[in-house]
Amino acid sequence: MVIFRNRKIEEYRPDAVVNFYEMVTGVAFRTYRFDKKLNVQLISIAHQYMLLNPKYKTTSEQDIKYYFLRMITKVTCQCSSKILALSFRDMPGSIEKNLVVVPPLLRQEVFENEPSDGDYIHGYMINTGYYEEVLDWHTKNPHIPLRFFWDKKDADEVTVIDENLILYRIDDDLFLKSMAGSMAYSTTSGFESVCEALYYKKPILMIPVHVEQEFNAYDASLSGAGISSTKFKLNKLLNFIPHYRPDENFRDWVHQAEERFIREICGTN
Numbered sequence: 001m002v003i004f005r006n007r008k009i010e011e012y013r014p015d016a017v018v019n020f021y022e023m024v025t026g027v028a029f030r031t032y033r034f035d036k037k038l039n040v041q042l043i044s045i046a047h048q049y050m051l052l053n054p055k056y057k058t059t060s061e062q063d064i065k066y067y068f069l070r071m072i073t074k075v076t077c078q079c080s081s082k083i084l085a086l087s088f089r090d091m092p093g094s095i096e097k098n099l100v101v102v103p104p105l106l107r108q109e110v111f112e113n114e115p116s117d118g119d120y121i122h123g124y125m126i127n128t129g130y131y132e133e134v135l136d137w138h139t140k141n142p143h144i145p146l147r148f149f150w151d152k153k154d155a156d157e158v159t160v161i162d163e164n165l166i167l168y169r170i171d172d173d174l175f176l177k178s179m180a181g182s183m184a185y186s187t188t189s190g191f192e193s194v195c196e197a198l199y200y201k202k203p204i205l206m207i208p209v210h211v212e213q214e215f216n217a218y219d220a221s222l223s224g225a226g227i228s229s230t231k232f233k234l235n236k237l238l239n240f241i242p243h244y245r246p247d248e249n250f251r252d253w254v255h256q257a258e259e260r261f262i263r264e265i266c267g268t269n
Contacts, residue, residue, distance in 0.1 A: 009034055016081075016265070021046035023076050030078040043265055044077035045102075047191045048212065049085035050219065052077075053099055055092050062218065069211050084264055086191070088198065088223040090253055100264055103257040104195040109173060113180040115200040120145035121234060122182035122202070124175070124193060126209060128152045131167075133232040138165045144234070147178050148186075184237050189213035189228075194220045199254055203244035205229055205237035223247050 006028055009017065017040060019025040025042070034040040050056050051070050058066065077083050083099040093100040125131060125148055138146055138161070145164045152169065159167040168174060176196065179185060185197040189206040194216055197204050204226030206217035217228045224247055227240050 006032055006034075009040060010038070013038055014040060016041040016043055018265070019044045019076065019080075021048060021073075021076050023072065026076040026078040026080075029080075030075075033079065035079050035081065041081040042077075042079055043082050043084065044080040045084040045086065045105075046073070046076070047086040047104070047216065047219070048073045049077065049083050049099060050087055050101070051215065052083065052094075052097060053085055053091075053101065054094050054097070058218075065211065066215060069215065082264060084261070088195070088220055088225070089247070089249070102260050102264065103253045103255075104191070105257055105261070106192070106195060106199065106254055107172075109176055110196050110199055113176055113200075115180045115202070118181040118183050120147050120182055121184050121186055121237065122179045123148040123186040123232070124170075124188065124190075125150040125232075126188040126190075130188075130207075130232055135161070135165070137232060137234050141234070144238070146234075147182070149175050149178070184241055185226075186232060186234060186237055189217045189220075191216045194225060195254070198223065198225050198247065198250050201246035203237065203241050205232075205234065205240070207232060223250065 017025065019042060029035060029042050035042060048069065051066055051073055080098060083097065084102045085099055086104045087101045091101050121144065123146065125134065128150060134148060142164055147166050149168045149170050155169050157169050161167065179196060179202065180200050182202060185202045186205040187193055189208045190213065194204060206220065206226055206228045207230065208214040208217050208228065220226065221228065224245055227236060229236055
């Protein structure tokens, strides 16, 4: 993979390479120094780069937890002429580290749905192992409508357990429509879908399954997006809904993305 990538960079000699948190690209630039040999600029883009921002503060306990994540993150952006840290909110970057804070990049389909206040919890399960948790909660709370999406490959497009528990095989358009019409969202804390829920002003219950998602959940909570849990304890989400105060600046922040990215990427050379 590294050799193939290197050959392509040497063949095309681009003005810049945009790297979305790929360790291989960071290693390639560090090893072969395309920035010096071919004057190719490396632009690195990811939410995790917020951890490299000196102005972004975490607790001492979190610093230990995020130690290895920071190490990996540094490897991915070696030799970068600019580091674009995707963020839930605007804040200063770092000139010394070539780091700029930018809005999240949301897919165009997000803007095509008008949010409304539904009566169901929208959810996403990254694997079928969480189904038992959701089913157990539903059995104890059968009156709360749930619409969950999952990645089970052999599942039907729609699996109706009963009128208040419906499972959908993942479908991007249907997923966004369901989120836009829900009363709240329960997820395993992927950055993009958390941003989408923030855009639709939906309170979120975040269940991280690895350290990157733990960071997503922590950072999202700083913007008031929702709360975290180790399991799909949807009672916590229901209790949080009355206290949810959406970030009224988030939509405006997202709408600045195109202009900011054009300015930062085109102004690199």
